[in-house]
Amino acid sequence: MPKFALITGASSGIGLALAEALARRGRNLLLVARQRPALESIAHELSQRFAVQTLFRVxxxxxxxxxxxxxxxxxxxxxxxxxxxxxxxFASFGPYLEQDWRQEQALIEVGVLASARLCHSLGQHMQQRGGGQILNVSSLAAFQPGPWMSNYFASKAYLLHFSEALREELAPHGVRVSVLCPGPTNTGFFRKAGMDVRQMADSKFMLSAEAVAQYTLKALDKNRAIIIPGWRNRLVSRLPGFAPRWLTRKVAARVNRMMAGN
Structure with a gap:
């Protein structure tokens, strides 16, 4: 039976970069996203370029x-x-109480519940087989609260803690669990969230999706628990541990409001 890597959110950004990097390694893929035209095009291209079996599900x-x-x-x-x-x-941006609740609920459904449910279902099969690997994509946002992006930051904190706990539970069964916590990445993420990050466009903190994907796969080969591409981002991830919580909240609030132009 051929083995496949299942990637959600595979039609753009980091998901697409990971799909291409895995295909380059000869991995068969099952791509999951909402956009059928994009998935069809990507699946066809990866199959042709790398001679791998690339399936997709809308x-x-x-x-x-x-x-x-x-x-x-x-x-x-x-x-x-x-x-x-x-x-x-995906993310929402702005005061929490001014957001459309349906969008906030969808954020939780996609970023928290769907990830947990896929881990539960596919993790059971991996445990029964005695092997497999899970990568949950969190964010540098997971290490502190994020006023003006409160639901998104909280969802990423969930994935960080959930992944670390699941890693310990599944390790005796041969299943490896890692969590990716990228910093700012040059994708369409910020634009979709309505954030202005033009001042960060040339920042050394901003990595390409391809660079994040390459670093991530090398870290997965080494079975790293927490994967943070970029030494500057790794440094930033440690700072909240040295500051009082009130200061961490204030700094995050100021940074997020600056991105809103306020």
Whole structure:
């Protein structure tokens, strides 16, 4: 039975970069996202360029019934998923109480519940087989609260703590769990969230999605628990541990409001 890497949010950004980097290594792929045209194009291109089997499934992870259908298909099918990458996520930006609740709920459904459910379902199969690997994509935002992006920062903190705990639980069964916490990455993420990061465009903190993907795969080869691309980002991740919580909140609030132009 051929082995596949399942990647959510695979139609753009870090998810797409990881898909290409894995295909370059000869890995078969199962790509999951909402946009059928993009998935079809990407699957065809990767199959042609790297001679790997590239499948795709259209699924809106904010819709629990669609996720249930995907999991049912995986359970009934013959695909051996030995690498799960939970990458799908999006952010909202601005005062929490001014956000549309439906969007805030969707953020939690995609960034928290779908990731946890995929880990639960596919993790069980990996445990039964005695091997496999899970990568949850969190963020540098996970290390502190984030006023004006409160729900997003909290969702990434969940993934960080959840992944570390799951790593300890599954290690005796041969299943490796890691969490990726990238800093600012040059993708469409900020634009979709309505954030102005033009002042960061040439910053040394801003990495390309391709650089993040390459660093991540090397770290997965070494079974790193927490993966933070870029030495500057690794330094930033440690700073909240040396500052009082009130100061961490204030600094994060100021940075996020600057991105709003306020």
């Amino acid at each position: 699924c809106d992870l904010s819709q629990p019934l669609q996720l249930t259908g995907l999991l049912h298909e995986l359970e009934q099918g013959r695909l051996h998923i030995d690498l799960l990458i939970n990458n799908a996520a």
